[in-house]
Amino acid sequence: MSSPLQSLIGTGTKLWLDSIDPELVTASQKQGATGATSNPIIVSNIIKSGRYDDQIRSFKKEGLDAESIAWKLTNQLVTDAEKVFLATWEETKGDDGYVSFEVDPLLEDTGCTLSLEEKKKAYVEQALKWAEGHPNRLIKVPATEAGLAALEDMVAQGVNVNVTLIFSERQYNIARDAVWRGAQKRSDLNTFKSVYSIFVSRLDVYAENNFPELSEDAQSNVGILNAKRVWQKNTQFWAEQKTPLKQEMIFASTGTKKPSDPAWKYVAAFAGSDIETNPPATNDAVNASEQQFTKQIDKMPDDSVVAEIDKHLDWDLLEKTLMSEGLEKFAEPQKALLDLIAST
Secondary structure, X not given: OOOHHHHHHHOOOEEEEXXXXXXXXXXXXXXXXXXXXXXXXXXXXXXXXXXXXXXXXXXXXXXXXXXXHHHHHXXXXXXXXXXXXXXXXXXXXXXXXXXXXXXXXXXXXXXXXXXXXXXXXXXXXXXXHHHOOOOOEEEEEEOOHHHHHHHHHHHHOOOOEEEEEEOOHHHHHHHHHHHHHHHOOOOOOOOOOEEEEEEOHHHHHHHHHHOOOOOHHXXXXXXXXXXXXXXXXXXXXXXXXXXXXXXXXXXXXXXXOOOOOOOOHHHHHOOOOOEEEEOHHHHHHHHHOOOOOOOOOOOOXXXXXXXXXXXXXXXXXXXXXXXXXXXXXXXXXXXXXXXXXHHO
């Protein structure tokens, strides 16, 4: 019998690690992972291990400030992870083997005084800078007003993207259309790759906290229903475009929040297609279980559950609320990373 993670991969799911910790990247690749993603929290946790203290102090002696060190170290960690998955990228002709690099979250800080146009320009400039020379790197851009506005230009100029912080079909539609407009401006589509990170568990937490009238079944399926609906739209759209590479969904925020939920709740729900970026702890819990996964991505919750959710849930309010919370969680970790480096 195959291991639980091997059985997940056997359904057709690509497993990407939600970390760029070198030790975890190596271990996850042995378990079948074919890609990874990064963010400031992940980089902070790596620094807290103490493994990079000497290097950070050396950078400081060179006169680098905390911001410069943060980007230099992040780029180094992502580059090292890219080397691990480069063979996969080559074997799949660019369809897998990617590592995501997040552009500056402080562009979305509430204290940022840049105009929308200035933010858009900054996103494009950063994307071009950090993508150059990295064929299996995806530039991670949030589905904010400025991030969405920048997608067409950066994709047109050859950048491959991971659009993150997606909570709704509306955000997905805008992101996908902007990416496709940009892609059509390229001389060819042979190296065009885009992925769309739909957040899952946060929606169930929101439903439980704000819609007590929902049954337990309905509350626990809001994130799954939303993500599967977006997956259906994405699958249909790109099948019609016939791009050489797959343009895929990433099921993100797949770690469970309720203690009563099994660790593999979301892992199982999305088994069978596209990409799951699971936290290391989720992968460990899954692999320690005796689960054998089957394709479930194309199976919706019961009709009665779907009807109940659609009757009571205000999807526009959900997006607005979670986006507001998400932006706080998006910018603050970058500030914490800079403080951590400054104090090291």
